[in-house]
Amino acid sequence: MATLFHNTHFTFTFIFLLFTLSTISSIPEFSEERLGPITITPTEKTTHLHFYLHDVQSGKNPTAIKVIGDGLGFGTTFIMDDALRQGPERDSKIIGRAQGMYSVAAQNDIAFLMMMTFVFVEGRYNGSTISVMGRNHVIDDVREMSIVGGSGVFRLAKGYALAHTVWLDTSTGDAIVEYNVFVQHH
Ligand SMILES: *[C@@H]1O[C@H](CO)[C@@H](O)[C@H](O)[C@H]1NC(C)=O
Numbered sequence: 340m341a342t343l344f345h346n347t348h349f350t351f352t353f354i355f356l357l358f359t360l361s362t363i364s365s366i367p368e369f370s371e372e373r374l375g376p377i378t379i380t381p382t383e384k385t386t387h388l389h390f391y392l393h394d395v396q397s398g399k400n401p402t403a404i405k406v407i408g409d410g411l412g413f414g415t416t417f418i419m420d421d422a423l424r425q426g427p428e429r430d431s432k433i434i435g436r437a438q439g440m441y442s443v444a445a446q447n448d449i450a451f452l453m454m455m456t457f458v459f460v461e462g463r464y465n466g467s468t469i470s471v472m473g474r475n476h477v478i479d480d481v482r483e484m485s486i487v488g489g490s491g492v493f494r495l496a497k498g499y500a501l502a503h504t505v506w507l508d509t510s511t512g513d514a515i516v517e518y519n520v521f522v523q524h525h
Pocket residue numbers: 460461462465466
């Protein structure tokens with residue numbers, strides 16, 4: 340028994356020593372494998388997108404319509420298919436759309452729950468989507484929402500979107516909102 344124990348102990352020490360030596364000699368493949376879980380995989384990219392969401396509730400061709408609710412009270416819900424444009428101008432080039440819905444989800448405040456998909460129509464992003472979900476407390480200068488997923492170029496997306504209202508018509512509800520989106524994806 341004593342010999343067995345001794346041998347086992349020796350073997351363990353030997354393996355441990357080998358392990359330590361190979362770590363110290365820092366064979367790149369070996370080090371990478373051990374650090375794998377905490378390193379950022381080289382295929383993961385971060386993309387910054389900047390555009391303006393044009394929310395039109397007025398006129399003959401609204402892009403956001405109220406489907407339920409009174410004023411901006413608790414529960415008021417809109418369905419949207421808003422244009423995403425390169426700039427804040429109404430005739431600025433369309434680069435995508437924000438399709439989804441938003442509801443007043445606060446009882447004593449104007450805070451929307453946003454549930455929308457940005458679908459892009461330009462260049463390499465054409466057809467790719469980013470899914471956004473988050474709280475939009477509209478009177479704040481900058482609101483942060485979560486990127487919860489994506490498709491196409493943005494497959495496995497995660498990140499955040501910063502929204503800043505650049506123009507608002509309080510009588511019609513029409514608004515132009517600047518978006519800065521920071522998205523990590525594969
Ligand atoms: C985007 O994709 C659609 C469908 O595949 C295609 O009809 C359209 O021409 C494309 N647009 C651009 C700008 O590449």
